[in-house]
Amino acid sequence: MRILLIHSDQITYEAQKKTPVAEENIVPADGLEEALTAFCAVEAPDEENIAGVAAKTAREILEAAEKLGTTNIMVYPYAHLSSDLSSPKAAIEALTAIERICSEKKGMTVKRAPFGWYKAFTISCKGHPLSELSRTITPEDTEEKTAKKEVT
Amino acid sequence: MRILLIHSDQITYEAQKKTPVAEENIVPADGLEEALTAFCAVEAPDEENIAGVAAKTAREILEAAEKLGTTNIMVYPYAHLSSDLSSPKAAIEALTAIERICSEKKGMTVKRAPFGWYKAFTISCKGHPLSELSRTITPEDTEEKTAKKEVT
Ligand SMILES: [Mg+2]
Known part of the structure; x- marks a missing residue:
């Protein structure tokens, strides 16, 4: 998983046209002010542990949001961040899980731009020194894996 | 070299604060309407042939601009596109060369956001199917290399 986090004065999107892998039942246009925008590319190796990678990614996003003092998060699929993408099915699963986990934190407003459109x-972008961060998260970074390592 | 090209209704930037690798003599704030924004990350392997990679990158940018029918180009350094960056010196050399080569084409307006700020x-982003493109350019893609191959 490759993520690019941007502390944004504003993020808006508007779905224009389906690609062949478009998800259905989308929110076609939306936006947030004073948000952390999380551009996410789900990668092929993530398929080994989609739930774990999504959970770790959500934690990274929530931690950044807390540091920046924002309670608004836009999860935004962004394939151009990687040249080794997961299947569309795995990507939708991961993005949906990230959205869900972030929303479970009290006080957060979380939106997700549609995949495959x-x-x-x-x-x-606000432009202060912490307003752009990128991270790579792998199945090895997940707590499930860490837990397993502690057992063996 | 990793590039992300975005066909933009608008791109503006405003330098806020230096990083330790900031270039001097910059245009602190600028923008373009109806432009192709070329986010560029100069990578370590590019140092083998900075001039060649920059020239090939400029050709890719000009070709995309022509296809999209735009004559405005914003060259924008974007380290977050790669996890294997070149030295700052090589990056500035490449970005400056890209700006210069693109400007040499008749009718083009080319601007460059400062490196290291x-x-x-x-x-x-306009959102039509060709409005976001990413490419990886390596020293092997340069014409100098191709020419050498033809000789041997
Ligand atoms: Mg501001």
């Missing part, structure tokens, strides 16, 4: 978007 | 930015 061409989208217009506008983003304003 | 924390920057606020706003971008609007």
Whole structure:
């Protein structure tokens, strides 16, 4: 999983056209002010432990949001962050899990842009030193794996 | 070299604060309407042939601009596109060369956001199917290398 987190004055998107892997039942257009935008590319190796990678990613996003003092999160699929993508099915599973886990934290407003659609978007990055962060999360980083390691 | 090309209704930036590798003599704030924004991460392997990689990258950017019918290009350093970055010196050399080569094409307006500065930015992506493209360019893709291969 490759993520790019941008502390944004504004993020808006508008789905324009389906790709062949478009998910259904989407929110076609939405936006958030004063948000952490989490651009996410789910990668092929993540398929080994989608739930674990999604959980670890959600924790990273929530931690960054807390540090930045924002309670708004936009989960935004962004295939261009990786050249080794997972299957669309695994990507949707991971993105949905990230959205769900982030929303479970009290006080958070979490939205998710649809996977597999061409989208217009506008983003304003605040530009302070912590306003852009990128991370790579692998199945090896997940707590399940860590737990297993402690047992053996 | 990793590039992400975004066909933008608008791109603006504003330098906020230096990082330790900031270049000097910058244009602190600027923008373009109806532009191709070329986010670029210069990578360590590019140092083998910075001039060649920069030239090939400029050709890719100009080709995309022509296809999209835009004459405005914003070259924007974006380290988060790669986890294997070149030295700052090589990056500035490559980015400057890309800017220069693109500007040499008649009718093009080319601007470049400063390297090594924390920057606020706003971008609007048009969202049509060709409005986001990413590419990886390596020293092996350069014409100099191809020419050498033809000789041997
Ligand atoms: Mg601001």
